[in-house]
Amino acid sequence: MLTINLPKTFKVKYLLIALALFYLILVLLLPAIAVFYEAFHKGVEPFIQAMGDRNFQSALQLTVVMALISVPLNTVFGLCAAWVLARNQFPGRALFLSVLDLPFSISPVVAGLMIVLLYGKNGWIGSWFASWDIQIIFSVPGMAIATIFVTLPFVAREVIPVLEELGPEQEEAARTLGAKDWQIFWRVTLPNIRWGLLYGVLLTNARAMGEFGAVAVVSGSILGKTSTLPIFVEQEYKNYQTEAAFGAAVVLALLAVVTLVLKEILEQRTGHHKAV
């Protein structure tokens, strides 16, 4: 029986591998290669030219600013939320958890619209800001809010399972040894959750830099002023500025690749860490 079965399962195995590979190449690898091809098929010069464009640089700058605002804020928020959810049982905990996941389930465009409604000139909060002459929508603050919204759950979602697995015992042990709360956090909790936390930060960063829908709705996409890299790519492409569009796309893709490589390194380290 075994001798008959073995080749059969082998066949199935290789068939599945081939299918998966084909799918991956078709959907992921080819488009990625196409981006690089489009950007460089006329040589490096058009690419360098595109890099020199003022609007491109402004978009790159704004993308980095978005990440710089949303990553630290969501890291701090994520840590607090994770600690509260992992260490405490309270009424409404399940609700808190599902609300935390909203940014995953709501379409980014809808999220953008909600922000426009609330923070626009006639919105509840926006009108108050408007009375102080502060514009939120079609400007950087609104875009930052949109980015923060879509990247909100990553850190908390990564840290909660790590904290739950860790359990409160090491923290209690530190307390019996005389450690204050912040000493417990820095010396015991943080070293134990560091890989999970970093992973969450990386995911937050990747999404903050790559977000299109929510930010596009909120920003008004004013070239050179409120366009981030993803928005810039879309605009240039629509204006038949193919080199500029694909040049920016390459930069964006490279940012993603760097993040992926970092993530891979981290995963290996955590894997190694667990094996010890």
Place this chain on the structure above:
Amino acid sequence: MSIIINNVSKQFGDFTALKDINLEVPDGKLVALLGPSGSGKSTLLRAIAGLEEPDQGQIIINGQDATHVDIRKRNIGFVFQHYALFKHLTIRQNIAFGLEIRKHPPAKTKERVEELLSLIQLEGLGNRYPSQLSGGQRQRVALARALAVQPQVLLLDEPFGALDAKVRKELRAWLRKLHDEVHLTSVFVTHDQEEAMEVADEIVVMSNGKIEQVGTAEEIYEHPASPFVMGFIGEVNVLPRNASLFNYHAFEPHSSNNGHQEPVFVRPHDFELLTEADDASVAGTIKRVIHLGSEIQVEVLLMDNTAVLAYLNREQGQQLNPKAGKKVFIKPRVAKVFAGASSAASTHFIYGTGI
């Protein structure tokens, strides 16, 4: 450094973990809190440590009211069942943790850590990580870490619970020896009666959030204060008062005056088995014989369908030569009745069979 507990109660939602507990742990003694799970023993230990705050009552450590004193200032050492070592720190760093938090001079810290490493006989392993040690070694490290800050009281929560039987026995003996050298007031929680009897100076038997009895191992075994204690410390037969077995037995001093409903407790060791009838024995048939080396366990079914469990030592076993189906005569040497105990209490017990 005595510990005095006055009227302490603690509630978790609907569950009453501690009901009006009063206890005194004398200076320098090693005391066991013994009870089944849910008896409140761990909660009491955590309340002494300051990891739980009692809803009511007072905890006095070394003459000072510590009820609302922050855990950091209570100066206690706490050892957890699953060690709770800091995984990311070496053994040395683990032991030094409390001293570093207290900003001891580094040279002194180093000296103290080496001293403790030799106390727990792990001199060569100071630079390893907890995951590289065995369970028994880890628990010794946890103990050294707790002792490093020279606590006034040492508290241990099921310290041997996660270890295998052999290591557990070694570590018990080691803890007892350590206590005899250091004389630190210590309280440890266990659900293992043998462990409590072997290690502790005094045993506090708990059930359902209350203290059932406090005493030495001998006291609680020989003079159990309640049916619960009798059943929890050692095995016991719980038998109906009107069983033929007790026809010739006069109950003292607990015999009740209102009816004969209270059950009778007889230790399996306290039966005498005879091959021939005498004037106080009743007849029965051996149902099952279990040889455990130094001890032989015999299940006897009496004429009135009462099943009893009797333990024989080797010598008695050789005399009687018990076999399943053999007819024997049996009588209790000692039988105990608790005034006011209902037969419902007998549901606690493993053995005990008024069929």
